[in-house]
Amino acid sequence: xxxxxxxxxxxxxxxxxxxxxxxxxxxxxxxxxxxxxxxxxxxxxxxxxxxxxxxxxxxxxxxxxxxxxxxxxxxxxxxxxxxxxxxxxxxxxxxxxxxxxxxxxxxxxxxxxxxxxxxxxxxxxxxxxxxxxxxxxxxxxxxxxxxxxxxxxxxxxxxxxxxxxxxxx
Amino acid sequence: xxxxxxxxxxxxxxxxxxxxxxxxxxxxxxxxxxxxxxxxxxxxxxxxxxxxxxxxxxxxxxxxxxxxxxxxxxxxxxxxxxxxxxxxxxxxxxxxxxxxxxxxxxxxxxxxxxxxxxxxxxxxxxxxxxxxxxxxxxxxxxxxxxxxxxxxxxxxxxxxxxxxxxxxx
Numbered sequence: 001x002x003x004x005x006x007x008x009x010x011x012x013x014x015x016x017x018x019x020x021x022x023x024x025x026x027x028x029x030x031x032x033x034x035x036x037x038x039x040x041x042x043x044x045x046x047x048x049x050x051x052x053x054x055x056x057x058x059x060x061x062x063x064x065x066x067x068x069x070x071x072x073x074x075x076x077x078x079x080x081x082x083x084x085x086x087x088x089x090x091x092x093x094x095x096x097x098x099x100x101x102x103x104x105x106x107x108x109x110x111x112x113x114x115x116x117x118x119x120x121x122x123x124x125x126x127x128x129x130x131x132x133x134x135x136x137x138x139x140x141x142x143x144x145x146x147x148x149x150x151x152x153x154x155x156x157x158x159x160x161x162x163x164x165x166x167x168x169x
Numbered sequence: 170x171x172x173x174x175x176x177x178x179x180x181x182x183x184x185x186x187x188x189x190x191x192x193x194x195x196x197x198x199x200x201x202x203x204x205x206x207x208x209x210x211x212x213x214x215x216x217x218x219x220x221x222x223x224x225x226x227x228x229x230x231x232x233x234x235x236x237x238x239x240x241x242x243x244x245x246x247x248x249x250x251x252x253x254x255x256x257x258x259x260x261x262x263x264x265x266x267x268x269x270x271x272x273x274x275x276x277x278x279x280x281x282x283x284x285x286x287x288x289x290x291x292x293x294x295x296x297x298x299x300x301x302x303x304x305x306x307x308x309x310x311x312x313x314x315x316x317x318x319x320x321x322x323x324x325x326x327x328x329x330x331x332x333x334x335x336x337x338x
Contacts, residue, residue: 001180008328011170015323022324029198032328148329154184155191159177159201160317160329 002152003050003161005038005098006031009066009115010142017083017117024081024118024129031158035066035085035115037095037147041104047161050102050149054164057097062167063145064090071133072114079126082114083138094147171211171321172219172330174267175203178235178284179311186252186286193250193287193298200327204235204254204284206264206316210273216330219271219318223333226266231336232314233259240302241283248295251283252307263316 008014017033043050067086074080085091095111118129146165150158177183186202212219236255243249254260264280287298315334319327 011320011322011328014328018322018324018326029326032322032326146331151180153180153187153201155187157187157198157201159180159183160332162315163329163332 001047002040002042003047003104004036004040004150004152004158005054005102006034006036006148006150007064007066007144007146008032008034008148009144013068013083013115013140013142016140017115020081020117020133024121024125025116026120027116030156031150033115033117034148035113038098038102038104039108040152041102043103045103047149047151051162051164053101054147054149054162057094057101058147058164058166060097061090061094063143064088064094064166066091066113066142066144068115068138068140070138071117071130071136073126073130073134074112075126075130079119079121079123080116081118081121081126081130081133082116085113085115087111087113170216171209172216172273173205173209173319173321173327174207174223174271175200175205175317175319176233176235176313176315177201177203177317178313182237182252182284182309182311185309186284189250189286189302193290193294194285195289196285199325200319202284202286203317204282207267207271207273208277209321210271212272214272216318216320220331220333222270223267223316223318223331226263226270227316227333227335229266230259230263232312233257233263233335235260235282235311235313237284237307237309239307240286240299240305242295242299242303243281244295244299248288248290248292249285250287250290250295250299250302251285254282254284256280256282
């Protein structure tokens with residue numbers, strides 16, 4: 001099965017992201033707005049086993065502070081527009097642990113914590129949209145106390161297997 | 170916020186349901202295939218508090234056996250086509266506890282455990298689809314060891330807040 005590990009931020013932030021994703025993100029219907037901690041990976045490992053490892057990792061963490069900084073873009077690598085999140089030591093350490101302790105290859109890209117709001121845009125669309133959104137201030141901070149183990153269905157959408165709380169007990 | 174409580178069955182069953190939902194269910198993109206244990210309800214209660222109550226309820230249950238029986242329909246009440254699940258004492262008791270212990274009104278309908286595969290069909294569509302699918306045998310059984318607390322975003326889609334395991338410890 002193909003799994004991923006994500007943070008679903010607050011409803012408020014998800015609603016904000018969806019107001020853009022609806023128009024600009026073809027993955028809009030496949031998964032709610034999220035911050036990817038570990039990209040989709042194939043493994044034969046059972047989800048119960050992955051959960052066990054995740055619970056051990058989560059014990060080493062306290063709830064994490066997410067500070068949204070601005071609207072940014074991965075251009076020229078891809079025409080992806082996103083809400084950029086401050087790369088704190090805690091987020092980075094969580095990302096690293098998920099890659100070192102859980103099956104799957106190494107990260108394909110350097111870790112840039114973000115919530116995607118537009119992707120697979122043409123160059124013209126990207127210029128228009130980023131031109132408009134890039135000027136927006138994003139003033140939002142929140143504490144997240146949980147991460148989610150999700151898996152992909154045949155139709156490309158993602159279903160949640162397990163919620164793992166950070167710093168439980 | 171508006172919450173709901175559901176079972177997400179196995180990937181195998183979700184993929185089967187989605188193969189029909191894609192064509193026949195306008196809610197296809199809003200939530201993965203699921204068995205609703207408690208219909209959407211509005212409450213001011215914090216999700217943390219709901220989780221606490223759910224964890225107390227879940228302790229009284231062991232993992233639940235789901236036996237899928239056949240393709241059925243709610244016609245003439247609604248043109249909803251679904252995979253019917255055997256109404257065991259355990260499922261019924263879980264349903265009742267979720268209505269008696271968690272905020273929200275009483276059930277609007279008698280509890281018919283099911284996974285929807287088509288809805289909001291015209292009468293003609295319903296006849297065609299149910300005529301074709303109603304003859305299909307559904308031979309699938311599985312054990313589910315978790316329920317999910319989900320909440321609705323502004324766009325109508327559902328995001329998972331928490332996974333609660335049945336019979337943990």
